[in-house]
Amino acid sequence: MFANIAQPAADEIVELMARSSKDDRPFKVDLSVGVYKDANNNVLLMQAVKAVDQQLANAGRNKSYVGSKGDLEYVQLLQELVFANQAVTGFVSGVQTAGGSGGLRAILDLIKLANPKAKIWVSDPTYANHIPTIKAAGLAYEEYPFIDYKTMTLDESAMFNALEKLGENDVVLLHGSCHNPSGLRLTLQHWQQLAQLAKSNNFLPLIDTAYQGFADGLNEDAAGLLTIANTVERLALCVSCSKNFGLYSDRVGAAYILSPTQAEADKAQSQLAIMSKATYWVPPSNGAEIVKTIIKDPALKNIWSEELAQINVKIKSIRTKLCAAFRQHSGDNYFDYILFQEGMFAMLPASPEQMEQLREQYAIYGLNNGRINLASIPEHKIEYLVKSILAVTHRTK
Numbered sequence: 001m002f003a004n005i006a007q008p009a010a011d012e013i014v015e016l017m018a019r020s021s022k023d024d025r026p027f028k029v030d031l032s033v034g035v036y037k038d039a040n041n042n043v044l045l046m047q048a049v050k051a052v053d054q055q056l057a058n059a060g061r062n063k064s065y066v067g068s069k070g071d072l073e074y075v076q077l078l079q080e081l082v083f084a085n086q087a088v089t090g091f092v093s094g095v096q097t098a099g100g101s102g103g104l105r106a107i108l109d110l111i112k113l114a115n116p117k118a119k120i121w122v123s124d125p126t127y128a129n130h131i132p133t134i135k136a137a138g139l140a141y142e143e144y145p146f147i148d149y150k151t152m153t154l155d156e157s158a159m160f161n162a163l164e165k166l167g168e169n170d171v172v173l174l175h176g177s178c179h180n181p182s183g184l185r186l187t188l189q190h191w192q193q194l195a196q197l198a199k200s201n202n203f204l205p206l207i208d209t210a211y212q213g214f215a216d217g218l219n220e221d222a223a224g225l226l227t228i229a230n231t232v233e234r235l236a237l238c239v240s241c242s243k244n245f246g247l248y249s250d251r252v253g254a255a256y257i258l259s260p261t262q263a264e265a266d267k268a269q270s271q272l273a274i275m276s277k278a279t280y281w282v283p284p285s286n287g288a289e290i291v292k293t294i295i296k297d298p299a300l301k302n303i304w305s306e307e308l309a310q311i312n313v314k315i316k317s318i319r320t321k322l323c324a325a326f327r328q329h330s331g332d333n334y335f336d337y338i339l340f341q342e343g344m345f346a347m348l349p350a351s352p353e354q355m356e357q358l359r360e361q362y363a364i365y366g367l368n369n370g371r372i373n374l375a376s377i378p379e380h381k382i383e384y385l386v387k388s389i390l391a392v393t394h395r396t397k
Contacts, residue, residue, distance in 0.1 A: 012367060013128065020365045028363035029381050031372040034180070034344055035248060036311055041378065044311070046246045048304035052293045061286065068273040070096020070254075070283045074292040078254050081295055082209060082239055084222035088229040093269035094256035096283045097276055100210050100240025101129050103255035107206060107236045108137035109275035110257070110268065111171060120206070121166065122173045123147075123159075125347075125369055127180045127208070130173060144172070147182050152337045152349055154184045160193065168202040171236075174228075176209030177221040178343025181371035185215070185342050191224040195231035205232060210240040213308045214315070215342035218244075233260045241291050243344070244308055250287025311375075315344060318374050318382075325386040344375040354392045362388040 016032040038044045069075070075094045083092075097103035111118050120134045123146035134141045145158035163172060174194065179185075186194075198205050205228050212221045228235055234257070241252035255276075257268035276283065294300045319339055326335035338346045348370040350358070358364040364385060366372040377385065 016359075016365055016367070019359070023363055023365075025363040027381070027384060028365070029377065029385055030365045031374075031376050032365045032367060033376070034243070034373050036243070036246065036315075036344070036375040039378075041376075043248070044246055046304060046307050048294050048300045048307070049246055049290055051303075052290045052300065056286075056289060056293070061289070063285075065282045066096070066285045066288075068095075068277040068282055069269065071285065071288050071292065072096075074288045075254055077292055077295045078239060078241070079256060081218070082212060082222060082237070082256075083226065083229070084219040086222075086226055088226065088258065090229070090233065090258050090260055091262045091265035092256055092258050093265035093272075094237075094254050095269060095272045095276060096288055097238070097253040097255050098280050098283050099242060099251040099253040100208065100238050101133060101253070102251065102276065102280070102283070103238030103240075103253045104130070104208060105133050105137060105279060106255045106272045106275040107238055107257075108134060108139055109278075110271050111204070111206075111236070112137055112139055113271065113275075115169060117169050118171055118204075119169060120171045120173055121163070123175070123179070125181055126173070127175070127210075128367075130208075146179075147184060147347070149349070152182075152347060154186075156190070160197070163194070163197055163203075164201070166197075166201055166203045170201075170203040171206050172198070172203055173206045173208060174224075176207050176212065176225055176237075177215045178211035178345075180210070180343070181345050181347055181367065181369060183338070183341030183343050183346045183374075185340065186224060188223055188227065191227040192231075194224075195228045198228065198232045198235075204234060204236065206236040206238075208238050208240075211243050211343045212239075213244045213305070214312055214344060217309070217312075218305060229258055232258075234258055241287065245287075245291055245294070245304070247287040247290065250290070251284050252287035252291055253283075315375050318377050318379070319346075321379065321382055322374070322377070322386065325382050326390070329383075329386055330390055338374075344373055345371055346374055347371050348389060348393070350389070350393050357392050358388060362392070364388055 020030045035043045120141040121144050124143035144162040145155045148155040215221045237256040239254045242248045259265040294304050323339045350370045352368040
């Protein structure tokens, strides 16, 4: 039966993880995977997460099924966090999902059910799993301009010129904050313009929120979502807790739909549960229980939010030191674009061939599109990293 199926392309990140793990050169810098690492190059286990995990283990975890909608108390508490505890116009309903990607897939399946002719518009570039998930859901997609690859800054005019042509059969996928892979920032003015376009042209905003707290703060990073939600009648939202809670492998997420009526919201929630049920029956409960416990407990929530703020400060410090080193060794300020971005990632002005050269000659691992994870840069290797990048991209003095 399976003899004639095609061999799929290798997953780039998984392949680079395996390759890097076999590279024992002492000067290696692995910036390929989107995780936050501490000073000892270990993936950080956040203090509140560790405490609650142990607390739940001591109490004896309930391993029963949570139901296809998931833990609805968790869903409500996460909704309040994501919307910065602010009420929005309309009715929000949601379900727990297996990570943000599980939420995205459930939403795409719901879109396919509601409008099989819908086309999903994604930024160029976008998160590596967006397009494969859209394809798997059987929906069409196109890319809208987002980055000016010469300056590595936002191509604002090209983006809005493309989006203003869209209509009721279109869905625009937006990154809630901290764009992956570029790190480019949408200002509040950009969000307001996007909200008015969605309202006037009647396209559906689909917001992927995976880095809340990594830009300006937990509440501040909800500004774009709130702007859209208080302008349009309908939006879709998928949420991941992988980054801001450090629960990468626990697959903690949710999917939400904003509707103009309670009846429509209830139907959307039931359909999201059915869509998820066909994929994995019920979502995993352990990570969601940890998140729920932290959000409910003021002391634990304060410990978590403070540590998240410290992580954010550390990443911004890396951006500052990285740009200073680039200015010193290149003789110009070209790489200052990194300073004005947000979140864990930045993109290098490098071709796939140059990124491979960085791996082969310098043991520096980033993605072929130039994405590097700033949250994994050891401070004592910044000079080496910068000199290597400049040598490969031919931007030295």
